[in-house]
Amino acid sequence: MKQKIFPSLDAAVADVPDGARIMFGGFGGAGFPNNLIQALARKGTKNITAISNNCGTRDGELGLMFKNGQIRHVIASFPGPHANYFQERFAAKEVTLELVPQGILCERMRAAAAGILGFYTTVGVGTEVAAGKEERVIDSQRCILESPIHADYAFIKAEKADELGNLTYRLAARNFNPIMAMAAKTTIVEVEEIVPLGTIEPEHVVTPAIFVHRIVQAKGIRYAG
Amino acid sequence: MPDKPRLTREEIAARAAKELPDGAYVNLGWGIPNLIAEYLPSGLTVFFHSENGILGMGRRARAGEEDYDLVDAMKVPVTLAPGGSFFHQADAHLMTRGGHLDVAVLGGFQVSQKGDLANWKVPGARGSGGIGGAMDIAAGAKQLIVCMEHTTKDGAPKIVKQCSYPLTALACVDTIVTDLAVIDVTAEGLLLREMAPGWTKKEIQELTGAPLL
Numbered sequence: 001m002k003q004k005i006f007p008s009l010d011a012a013v014a015d016v017p018d019g020a021r022i023m024f025g026g027f028g029g030a031g032f033p034n035n036l037i038q039a040l041a042r043k044g045t046k047n048i049t050a051i052s053n054n055c056g057t058r059d060g061e062l063g064l065m066f067k068n069g070q071i072r073h074v075i076a077s078f079p080g081p082h083a084n085y086f087q088e089r090f091a092a093k094e095v096t097l098e099l100v101p102q103g104i105l106c107e108r109m110r111a112a113a114a115g116i117l118g119f120y121t122t123v124g125v126g127t128e129v130a131a132g133k134e135e136r137v138i139d140s141q142r143c144i145l146e147s148p149i150h151a152d153y154a155f156i157k158a159e160k161a162d163e164l165g166n167l168t169y170r171l172a173a174r175n176f177n178p179i180m181a182m183a184a185k186t187t188i189v190e191v192e193e194i195v196p197l198g199t200i201e202p203e204h205v206v207t208p209a210i211f212v213h214r215i216v217q218a219k220g221i222r223y224a225g
Numbered sequence: 226m227p228d229k230p231r232l233t234r235e236e237i238a239a240r241a242a243k244e245l246p247d248g249a250y251v252n253l254g255w256g257i258p259n260l261i262a263e264y265l266p267s268g269l270t271v272f273f274h275s276e277n278g279i280l281g282m283g284r285r286a287r288a289g290e291e292d293y294d295l296v297d298a299m300k301v302p303v304t305l306a307p308g309g310s311f312f313h314q315a316d317a318h319l320m321t322r323g324g325h326l327d328v329a330v331l332g333g334f335q336v337s338q339k340g341d342l343a344n345w346k347v348p349g350a351r352g353s354g355g356i357g358g359a360m361d362i363a364a365g366a367k368q369l370i371v372c373m374e375h376t377t378k379d380g381a382p383k384i385v386k387q388c389s390y391p392l393t394a395l396a397c398v399d400t401i402v403t404d405l406a407v408i409d410v411t412a413e414g415l416l417l418r419e420m421a422p423g424w425t426k427k428e429i430q431e432l433t434g435a436p437l438l
Contacts, residue, residue: 027277027314028300029293053314054355078355087352097353102276103318103361110315123322123364126341126395129356142395171294171311175277178313206313222293 004165005194005215009039012188012216016045016153023109023180024052024062025156031173032061033155035190035218040155041065047072051109051151053102053176055079055086060223062086071095075149077102101129104146106179112148113182119146154184157220158207161191162198165212166205174206181211188214227428231375231404232421239264241330241372241402245271249327250320252276252362254344255299256332257372272306274326276358278317281309298358321358322365329366331359333373333401335388338435340398340410342371343390356393363394375403375432382434384408384415405429414438 006012013036016022022040026032041064048071055076056063065071066085075098079086089095100108101123111119120143124130134145156177158167167189169177181187194217232240238260245251245265252274253259262273262284273282275297282297283304291302320326335343342363346354363369376382384401401408406429407419417437420429430437 028296028298030277030296031294055353076355078357079353080355090353091351099354099356101356101360102314102358103322106313106315106318121322121364123360123394125364127360127392129360169311171292171305172275172277172279172296173294174311175314179315 004213005163009035009190009216009218010042012036012214013039013043016040016043018045019047020045020153021049021051021151023151023154023184024050025154025175025177025180026061027053027175028172029057029222029224030171031157031169031175031177032222033157033190034061034221034223036155036188036216037061037064041068041070044068044070046070049073049075051075051149051180053077053105055083057082057223058084066095069094074098075100075105077105099129105149106176108146108149109179109183111146112150113179116148118148120144121146149183151180151184152186154180154187156181156187156189158189158191160193160195160200161189161212161215162195162200162209164197165189165209165215166200167191167207167212168200168204169206178207181207186213187211188216190216190218190220192220193217227424229423233404235260235264237372237402237404240407241370242266242269244370244400244402245269245328247271250274250280250325252321252326252329252366254329254331254359254362258330258332259299261330274317274320276314276317276321276362278312278314279305279309280312280320281306283309318358318361321362324365324367326366328368328370329362330370330372331363333371333383334390335383335385336371336373336398336401336410337388338384338386338410338415340396341388342369342393342398343388344371344393346391348390359393363397368399369397370400370402371398372402375405375429380432382432385434405432408437411438
């Protein structure tokens with residue numbers, strides 16, 4: 001059977017090609033796969049389409065990859081007050097942005113995970129978000145058609161993995177990580193700890209192993225502010 | 226503009242807190258709404274929801290108590306109340322969009338007489354802007370309260386016939402709590418339910434861009 005545990009962060013991201021579409025977990029400083037992001041910065045993959053709630057905290061989180069000019073397009077809900085490297089590239093038109101309401105960002109990824117080809121929602125009706133989207137009336141409510149967001153890779157952060165890739169998360173560091181794990185073709189997780197099979201109670205598994213393809217152990221990194 | 230005292234931001238939050246029903250599940254947005262948790266009337270129990278996947282969010286963490294895996298939507302370290310729970314962000318927004326929250330309280334740049342809300346982008350501002358969870362919350366909450374100052378710093382009305390700022394959602398606001406008034410958005414128009422001490426309806430109408438009932 002194929003071994004999911006990788007010996008190093010660099011090995012875990014070694015095949016990520018230029019032009020890859022990558023989802024990055026994390027919200028509010030919690031649950032970001034910062035070790036994997038740093039490994040991808042070392043590798044130097046370019047022309048990335050990044051899908052993430054925000055666009056970095058100065059050098060931290062995705063900030064490093066905007067600083068390095070590795071990201072060409074980003075799908076995000078809230079770039080954030082400290083995403084200065086993103087804002088510089090965006091102002092210089094080196095990066096394009098699709099702004100998406102946060103819950104719709106989640107649901108479009110979940111649609112991709114679930115094999116759903118689109119859905120109608122009232123969120124965004126009459127706003128900039130509705131531009132170019134099909135609109136119709138269902139049950140007397142105006143709604144717009146949203147499409148799934150697919151990705152080649154998800155980079156996520158969890159607390160524990162067993163050797164098969166069953167995952168648990170800590171507190172509110174869960175956020176986008178389980179959704180992205182389900183939505184991407186290849187999910188790479190960095191975890192604080194890899195534990196023996198059977199030590200995670202089956203009822204406590206949040207992300208079942210079927211969604212996880214590569215596991216690497218690394219002590220989590222957090223960026224303030 | 227009459228030179229009379231207006232409610233402070235804290236007083237607006239305290240007034241809005243009185244609108245919350247006992248036992249309600251509540252989401253608080255950025256700005257004045259975020260202050261509401263500090264000003265709940267005694268005897269009132271509400272459960273706070275945070276869109277990063279927390280229900281039963283407790284008070285802010287004290288110095289030395291911070292755990293940065295437990296933060297609110299503003300990135301501030303918080304605590305979990307007994308009976309609280311964690312879930313992923315899609316379920317957190319299923320709660321906002323699906324009408325499961327009893328009340329959401331958001332900040333606002335403008336509210337129209339039909340209850341349209343603009344609260345995510347200032348026209349002409351530099352940078353990309355950001356939506357966050359506001360559109361999902363505004364579109365889905367059973368009851369939406371907006372807390373804001375009644376006028377801009379320049380004295381222009383923020384309650385208007387039609388929003389000129391980029392919209393967050395159409396016809397979503399139920400009640401507006403400002404430093405001058407409590408106003409309900411009704412089918413007939415904007416109903417002035419309460420005035421700040423010392424203010425008259427005529428004075429408040431002059432600072433409002435749409436007719437008050």
